[in-house]
Amino acid sequence: MRTLSLIKLIATPRLRGAALIRAASRGGWTAYIWRNLLMSLHGCDVSTKFAIQPDLHVPHPIGIVIGEGVRIGRDVTIYHDVTLGRDRRGEYPVIEDGACIMPGAIIIGGVTVGRNAVIGAHAVVTQSVPDDHVLLPTANSRIAPLKQRHDHSRGWPYL
Incomplete structure (x- = not known):
């Protein structure tokens, strides 16, 4: 049974990614080995x-970047291409228990993502998010019908 669990850990990217992130976060000289393995297998760069x-969940452990001062709580889900890093003041984010960070999100600086908060895909977070709130990106959230005529000067299709 133990052999089956080890095979499952090695063969399943989400389990392997979470285990390597956890191992790299422990520090010491072996952490550098785990970090390099994580970079080679998943393209993740973690301090x-x-x-x-x-209970860190990484369903798609590809392209995740986690800076050295980041604090991550229990039962947090982080999808692919997420960046958790410092700002110019050298402050790092805190991700509280149960938070979910969707693909492509960037969380920088001394912000706190509250308990059970959800950060939408491709959101850039520079201010704290309260507990049980959802933050969606606003820059690309415009929904409008496509214009029917073709205008070469503006490209096709255009809004």
Whole structure:
């Protein structure tokens, strides 16, 4: 049974990614080995000095970047292409228990993502998000019908 669990851990990217992120976060000289393996297998760049609680979920462990001062709570879900890093003041984000960070999100600076908060895909977070709130990106959220005529000067299709 133990062998089957080890095979499942090695063969399943989401389990392997979460295990490697956890191992890299523990620090020490072995953390650099786990970090390099994580970079080679998944393209994830994580510091060896960030704090993480149990039950990290990474359904698609590709392109995740986690800075050294980041703190991640329990039962957090992080999708692919997420960046958690510092701002110019050197402050890092805190991700509280149960938060979900959707693909492409960027969270920088000394902000807090509250308990059970959801950060939408491609959102750029520079201010704290309260508990049980959803933050959606606004720059690309415009929904409008396509114009029917073709205008070469503006490209096709255009809004």
